[in-house]
Amino acid sequence: MKPGFIAKNPSVLIFILILALFTLGVTLLSNAYGTGFVSTSMVKTLGKTLCLCLIAIAMDLVWGYTGILSLGHFAFFGLGGYMIGMWLMYARTREIVVSSASGALPMTPQELNDAIASQVFGVVGSSQLPSIWHFAGSLPMQLLFVVLVPGLLAFVFGWLAFRSRVTGVYLSILTQAMTLALSLYLFQNDSGLRGNNGLSGLQNIPGVTAGQDALSVWFLWASAVALGLGYVLSAFIVSGKFGSVMRGIRDDEARVRFLGYSVETYKLFVFTLTAVIAALAGALYYPQAGIINPAEMSTVASIYLAVWVAIGGRGRLYGAVIGAAFVSIISTWFTGGRVPNINLGFYTINWVDWWQVLLGLSFVLVTLFAPRGLSGLIDLIDGLRAPKRGGDPLGPDDGALQEKEAEA
Amino acid sequence: MSALLEVTGISVSFDGFKAINNLSFEIGPAELRAVIGPNGAGKTTFMDIVTGKTRPDEGRVLWGEKSINLLKLNEAQIAREGVGRKFQRPTVFEDQTVTENLMMALKARRNPFSVLFWRPSGEDHARVAAVAKQVGLGDQLDRKSGELSHGQKQWLEIGMLLAQEPRLLLVDEPAAGMTLAEREQTTALLVELSKTRAVVVVEHDMEFVRRLDCRVTVLHEGSVLAEGSLDHVTSDPKVIEVYLGR
DSSP states (O other): OOOOHHHHOHHHHHHHHHHHHHHHHHHHHSTTTSOSOSOHHHHHHHHHHHHHHHHHHHHIIIIIITOOOOSOHHHHHHHHHHHHHHHHHHHHHHHHHHHHOOSSSOOOHHHHHHHHHHHHHGGGTOOSOOGGGTTTTOHHHHHHHHHHHHHHHHHHHHHHHHHTTOOHHHHHHHHHHHHHHHHHHHHSGGGSSOGGGOEEOTTSOTTOOSOHHHHHHHHHHHHHHHHHHHHHHHHHHHHSHHHHHHHHHHHHHHHHHHTTOOHHHHHHHHHHHHHHHHHHHHHHHHHHHOEEOGGGGOHHHHHHHHHHHHHHOTTSHHHHHHHHHHHHHHHHHHHTTOSOOEEOSSOEEOHHHHHHHHHHHHHHHHHHHOTTTTHHHHHHHHTOOOOOOTTOOSSSSTTOOOGGGSOO | OOOSEEEEEEEEEETTEEEEEEEEEEEOTTOEEEEEOOTTSSHHHHHHHHTTSSOOSEEEEEETTTTEEGGGSOHHHHHHHTEEEEOSSOOOOTTSBHHHHHHHHSSSOOSHHHHHHOOOOHHHHHHHHHHHHHTTOTTOTTSBGGGSOHHHHHHHHHHHHHHHOOSEEEEEOTTTTOOHHHHHHHHHHHHHHTTTSEEEEEOOOHHHHHHHOSEEEEEETTEEEEEEOHHHHHTOHHHHHHHHOO
16 A cells, blocks of 8 residues: 555656657767767757756755755856866876877876976966865866765855855845855966866866767766656655655745754755755766856856746756756757847847847746746646635745645 | 743843743643733743744743753754644645645654655554544545645644644634634643643633633733633733723
8 A cells, every 4th residue: 555656756757768768869869879860069968958957956956845045056066067177177188298298207296297287277377286186186086076065065055044044035145145256266267276267178088088979978878867866866855754844844934843843954954965966967067068167157057047947847856857958958049049030120139149038038927927837738738727725825935835836 | 740831030022022021831741721811911922932933031941850941942942842832823834735744743753864764654644644533634634735724724733733742732822713613622622632731722712711611821911910710810800900901
């Protein structure tokens, strides 16, 4: 009489199936393993989109389920990218330095180190390897940092913010300030991460001889696996009592407190966990993008994230994925300059410029007229309707689910 | 009989207005007590202090056999000590089913890691079903609580309190918005509960208080005006003056 995890979460099975079919389909159409119908750059775009879907799930957990409108999750995403980027750049540069060494004697470790440092940091006028690059030569250490650095930052930030019971708009502003501060810090040349140049050449994986055609497919698979695991993990978290507590905090956190749950601890847990998920997504994203610079961590990026989740429909995991996939693919299409311009006679609408306006407008329209977002379409198929509550939200808190967002 | 909750000389003021003024209060481990008083007498503030929502400027709040100082604990810790509270307006989690509401309230470990891996056992399901039946929601388990009627929400909230198994129940105007039959049910339930735990009922409906048939504490301007049986306090000239006006 106990239904299993899949039976209680039918969306998990459907999601994994669609994801697997998609990945397989792209593979069979790729340059490296198939007909070559899908170009390598398109495979990369799709792989990156999967990473964006993963961070959207993280955003949905923290905002859609727990009601914390964090505008800082792209900072964690970027940090994850930087951590893996340090290894990619260091190890790749070492390969080049070693292979181009002309002396009869092999280089001493010190010489090797100096050569790498001047290669990597010449662009910011330095030849010293900053101390934060101490472990850059070690993949396991940098992978550990992908989790630890953003996780620790989220933990400390969250501990300070939640402990003083900062909620609602004020918390959003605080997270935004954190993102801005981090991005401004990284813009400085002496921050040790090459300032506004960022890290580049990340698409070349050290020690791998396969070309970009094959690599792009490998990363597509890695991203798909990460997204699948992230989805299952998130479904596990939100399906049980923990999910009840999360939704309780979103709708009425004072009540949750009087039930004996330490709201602050739960928020901190969710915030830190989602920061780590975001960082992992970033660590998979940037090797496909090839370059990371502090502009990626701008506050606007994190606002985009909220827009994706809102357009997809918050408070449901597949909503976040649909929103992120839909908006980022459309965005690629529009900004790629392949959409025909509209000539109005007196003015030509160039979509590369007007795409942002269209996105903003659709965000406003979705918020006003279709608060359940794109997943409202799925509800339509399922025959679900919003509960009739006479316009009341489902709880007194700022982040509480509104009547129109809720499932019946 | 030693007291379960011992409140001594608490005072609190908001922007210079003394909401609670040197108030002392005591209740035993199995006792029913009604707290009455006109609007602004400090009834709700008193509950806020006991549950940790408001910090008093002075005074002591001691709890249980070990005389734990509740003022050093936060809301969640106080709730875990065994203080349950029912609010005036029904506050249930409207986006969640009756079962989910009750499961969340069910007495169990509250730290995130235990909760994350907690899955209801057959026993837990039975307990939830029993509580739901007790509050007349036995056939509503799978409904979203947002769809319930006002009265049903009140009952669900009482059910959540029962599932929490508190040692002290603070109930704020339970009869508000209930039909006569529901009031009688509520009275019976509260009297029954007070046989095994302490129950404090804040109410200003005198008829309801009379039906509870218990000791009454009258609050006025943030302190205790009179205490005793309902007949005793209603014959007190000070109480008459406060309630009937000069």
